[in-house]
Amino acid sequence: MPEQRGLLFVISGPSGVGKDALVTELLQRDTRLRYSVSYTTRPRRDYEINGVHYNFVSRETFERMVAEGAFLEWADYNGNLYGTSLAFVEETPRMGLDVILKIEVKGAETVRQRRPDGIFIFIAPPSLEELARRRAARADGEGQETLERRQEIAREEMAEAERYDRVVVNDQLETTVKELQRIIRAERAKRLRVSNAN
Numbered sequence: 001m002p003e004q005r006g007l008l009f010v011i012s013g014p015s016g017v018g019k020d021a022l023v024t025e026l027l028q029r030d031t032r033l034r035y036s037v038s039y040t041t042r043p044r045r046d047y048e049i050n051g052v053h054y055n056f057v058s059r060e061t062f063e064r065m066v067a068e069g070a071f072l073e074w075a076d077y078n079g080n081l082y083g084t085s086l087a088f089v090e091e092t093p094r095m096g097l098d099v100i101l102k103i104e105v106k107g108a109e110t111v112r113q114r115r116p117d118g119i120f121i122f123i124a125p126p127s128l129e130e131l132a133r134r135r136a137a138r139a140d141g142e143g144q145e146t147l148e149r150r151q152e153i154a155r156e157e158m159a160e161a162e163r164y165d166r167v168v169v170n171d172q173l174e175t176t177v178k179e180l181q182r183i184i185r186a187e188r189a190k191r192l193r194v195s196n197a198n
């Protein structure tokens with residue numbers, strides 16, 4: 001029997017909702033998940049490691065990659081470009097491993113068009129006020145204007161929630177991680193049932 005193909009999980013939701021912490025936890029607890037490290041033209045933050053958090057590239061390199069068709073999706077977020085490697089998303093499931101993407105909503109929409117087999121999960125904040133509070137606390141060294149612009153984007157992004165397979169409200173980290181683990185387990189069980197039936 002051929003090796004079971006891996007699944008594609010897409011985690012999206014407004015910036016500051018806690019996607020990073022959730023995905024970090026999931027990856028630590030689940031050895032069958034592989035994180036797709038995005039490419040970005042955004043300047044690296046102090047704590048970020050090239051090749052781990054992102055592949056940091058120049059706009060010129062990014063645009064060349066777009067022209068070469070290297071991205072499954074890419075989007076402009078607040079003036080910076082972010083993209084998902086097509087090769088990684090195609091090759092990893094062939095090894096029987098599940099891929100997890102952590103991307104903003106426009107990119108998730110593109111993935112939905114190209115990969116309708118993906119499992120699309122929207123992470124929502126308990127409220128927009130709480131989201132603003134969390135983002136200010138994180139203080140990425142970005143100015144007030146960027147924070148406000150990100151909040152504006154967040155409001156627009158929230159309107160997209162209904163297009164997702166699942167919406168999970170991130171109130172308590174541990175509760176949300178457990179909920180995501182349940183969703184992943186259920187999808188794996190479903191895949192097994194489908195492939196056994198064929």
Ligand code: 5GP
Pocket residue numbers: 013014015019038039042073074075077082083084102103104105106107108
């Ligand atoms: P940040 O600058 O805070 O790291 O990321 C800004 C937003 O871009 C976040 O919502 C993040 O999830 C999203 N993002 C990160 N990588 C990608 C990607 O490859 N594609 C898209 N479309 N969005 C991404």
